Amino acid sequence: MFSDIDDATDRLLAAAARLTDDDVRQPSRLPGWTRGHVLTHLARGANALRNVLLDQPAYASQESRDAGITAGATRSAADLVADLASAAAALRATAIALPADQWQAEVTVPGLPPFPKSQVLLRRLVELELHHVDLGIGYTGADWPKTFTELDLPEPMHTQRAERLAYS
Numbered sequence: 001m002f003s004d005i006d007d008a009t010d011r012l013l014a015a016a017a018r019l020t021d022d023d024v025r026q027p028s029r030l031p032g033w034t035r036g037h038v039l040t041h042l043a044r045g046a047n048a049l050r051n052v053l054l055d056q057p058a059y060a061s062q063e064s065r066d067a068g069i070t071a072g073a074t075r076s077a078a079d080l081v082a083d084l085a086s087a088a089a090a091l092r093a094t095a096i097a098l099p100a101d102q103w104q105a106e107v108t109v110p111g112l113p114p115f116p117k118s119q120v121l122l123r124r125l126v127e128l129e130l131h132h133v134d135l136g137i138g139y140t141g142a143d144w145p146k147t148f149t150e151l152d153l154p155e156p157m158h159t160q161r162a163e164r165l166a167y168s
Contacts (some may be wrong), residue, residue: 012042042087
């Protein structure tokens with residue numbers, strides 16, 4: 001799973017690095033969100049998943065999550081990409097260092113039923129692939145690797161993937 005996440009992260013970072021400051025202020029495919037919101041959400045999402053691997057709350061609160069995304073969305077394209085790269089690297093380092101006996105421990109994220117830490121990697125991969133499509137910069141479900149399209153995803157990830165395919 002690490003190689004799939006690394007590949008998805010690399011594709012996303014390469015695409016985001018081509019965006020200008022004007023590009024990141026343009027609307028994404030997510031209602032009410034610019035591309036800057038989506039990129040900030042992906043960075044904060046990596047931080048949240050890192051937190052749950054460390055047995056900490058994903059976010060201090062829903063309000064702080066939302067405020068952080070809103071504030072971060074207005075940064076320059078270069079700052080958004082740097083933040084995303086840093087957050088992705090920190091999540092990867094934490095996941096690699098996690099002892100094998102901790103992967104089955106249950107974690108909670110606001111709005112979702114508890115799930116084992118082993119699903120954190122799957123959730124990150126799904127988040128990367130779906131939100132790359134949400135940026136509306138030419139990456140579609142047709143660009144997803146076969147390993148991603150063939151994954152048997154639990155809900156709501158299965159439905160979310162199907163929704164992004166409808167964009168194509």
